[in-house]
Amino acid sequence: MTIDHILDDEPRRSIWLVTLADVMMLLVGFFVFLQVNPNVDARALSQSMREGFGLATDVPIALEANVVQGFAPGSAVLPPHDIAAWVRAVTTDPRTTVRVTGGTDGTPGDVDPRTQSGAILAVDRARAVAAAIAADVPAGRIAIDTRPGAGRAVQLTISYDGETR
The missing domain is CATH 3.30.1330.60 (OmpA-like domain)
Incomplete structure (x- = not known):
């Protein structure tokens, strides 16, 4: 058995799919955290996120x-x-x-x-x-x-x- 034969038998996933799945899991975890934590100030959180992304004002x-x-x-x-x-x-x-x-x-x-x-x-x-x-x-x-x-x-x-x- 050669190395090419071993690699051909192995199931493969596209790297972008794994990265996308990781990002989705992080987002789900973030939103679960927001829902569970009653001490989160929604206005302060949205303001800090706007500042983090460089947005100066609310977007209508x-x-x-x-x-x-x-x-x-x-x-x-x-x-x-x-x-x-x-x-x-x-x-x-x-x-x-x-x-x-x-x-x-x-x-x-x-x-x-x-x-x-x-x-x-x-x-x-x-x-x-x-x-x-x-x-x-x-x-x-x-x-x-x-x-x-x-x-x-x-x-x-x-x-x-x-x-x-």
Whole structure:
């Protein structure tokens, strides 16, 4: 019997599978520890984990989204859309925020006419939608963002932002 014959008969496992199983067992043990230990302060634990991973603030949890489409190329004029009714229905919880993300389609014709900038047009579109919902959502709960190249639309994302401050 040769060494090749012995190695061929031996069952083998991929090394990544063993490593994955080890990580999963550690995670299960960690969560069991959290459930069993009544003295764990959840806020202190989450804060220390955020610091350990280099996150400065809480990351909001997205709950719902909607899109306002139909902007003309190079224009920030709000198309006919009943976004205010949707916002009123989904922002009843004061712990939520509305992120308004304006976009452009990335073509040379879909830019701000004065500055020839897609980013400025995306901001103008986001501001037009934010102004349309401002009567229904307090200003401190609206955040404006841009994503040039994402299409001639404005995306609204309702996020859980944590306990009220």
